[in-house]
Amino acid sequence: MPDRDPSRIPYRRRQPPPAPRRRPAARPPRPDNHDWYAMRRRRRRRRMGRGLLWAVILILLAAATLAVLWPTLHPADDPARTAPQPAAANAIPEDTRPVVAIDPGHGGVDRGSEGPGFGEYEMTWRTANDLADLLEADGRLRPCLTLTETESQDPDSPRIMPSERARRAAEAGAALLLSIHGNSDPVYGASGYECYAIPVGRDHHDESLRFAQLVAAKFGALGQRLRGADGVKYIFYDQDDNKYERDATDTDVYTDPTFGVLEYAECPAILSEQCFLTDSADVDLLGDEDGCQLAARQYYEAICQWFGLEPAV
Numbered sequence: 001m002p003d004r005d006p007s008r009i010p011y012r013r014r015q016p017p018p019a020p021r022r023r024p025a026a027r028p029p030r031p032d033n034h035d036w037y038a039m040r041r042r043r044r045r046r047r048m049g050r051g052l053l054w055a056v057i058l059i060l061l062a063a064a065t066l067a068v069l070w071p072t073l074h075p076a077d078d079p080a081r082t083a084p085q086p087a088a089a090n091a092i093p094e095d096t097r098p099v100v101a102i103d104p105g106h107g108g109v110d111r112g113s114e115g116p117g118f119g120e121y122e123m124t125w126r127t128a129n130d131l132a133d134l135l136e137a138d139g140r141l142r143p144c145l146t147l148t149e150t151e152s153q154d155p156d157s158p159r160i161m162p163s164e165r166a167r168r169a170a171e172a173g174a175a176l177l178l179s180i181h182g183n184s185d186p187v188y189g190a191s192g193y194e195c196y197a198i199p200v201g202r203d204h205h206d207e208s209l210r211f212a213q214l215v216a217a218k219f220g221a222l223g224q225r226l227r228g229a230d231g232v233k234y235i236f237y238d239q240d241d242n243k244y245e246r247d248a249t250d251t252d253v254y255t256d257p258t259f260g261v262l263e264y265a266e267c268p269a270i271l272s273e274q275c276f277l278t279d280s281a282d283v284d285l286l287g288d289e290d291g292c293q294l295a296a297r298q299y300y301e302a303i304c305q306w307f308g309l310e311p312a313v
């Protein structure tokens with residue numbers, strides 16, 4: 001086997017020596033593996049502690065909020081709310097008492113009759129208020145005056161027409177209307193009691209007549225002389241505006257107008273001539289301060305009778 005010619009030995013480039021394998025850099029030595037894990041555990045415990053604390057705080061806050069809001073959300077569960085509430089008590093209940101309209105027959109520039117005692121405007125105002133006080137004290141009926149104090153007592157206040165006073169009574173829902181007046185007869189010195197009912201053939205005549213008879217009977221029982229037939233009359237104005245009267249025993253129908261307050265009344269009504277302001281005996285009995293109270297008492301008892309009630313005060 002021929003020797004190999006060294007020159008023919010293929011050239012082989014010398015390979016650089018392989019780089020030494022780089023060993024991965026050693027991790028920096030942990031200071032102390034045991035301490036590091038302990039520290040993590042401590043951190044984890046602290047985090048868990050804080051979380052638990054927040055959870056407890058949130059639960060307490062939620063419980064407190066619920067305690068505050070619970071009565072609002074469940075009113076029936078709150079015993080204080082099942083009791084009658086002040087708000088309900090403050091609501092104004094509807095006043096269903098029958099209304100009694102009281103008309104002080106004169107006032108303002110319309111002073112009415114005069115005599116030794118009160119003027120008619122003052123006597124009617126006092127009596128109307130005494131009667132209103134009795135009805136309020138009774139509580140079953142609701143008084144309503146057709147004039148204000150200024151309209152009654154201020155001498156400069158304009159006259160409130162009878163038709164307007166009747167309208168005010170109707171507006172108040174009156175079941176009954178009493179117009180209070182004082183009589184006058186400076187020439188012949190007449191005295192006694194009389195009242196006027198809504199005439200025959202007109203709305204509310206029957207109940208008006210019944211009320212007039214009840215009132216007249218009360219004044220008669222005081223010893224007052226009842227004028228006409230049992231103190232009850234009808235009055236009319238003819239075409240020439242002259243007045244003419246009829247006793248309540250007259251059942252004929254007259255079409256002439258009567259007193260304005262009776263003409264325009266929308267409920268049973270009477271006009272009462274409480275006493276003669278020109279007669280001292282009448283004034284002593286029914287026209288002074290005590291007399292107004294005594295008269296108011298008679299009206300009150302007659303009103304109770306008309307409504308079928310026993311006097312309660």
Ligand SMILES: [Zn+2]
Nearest residue numbers: 105112181182
């Ligand atoms: Zn009068």
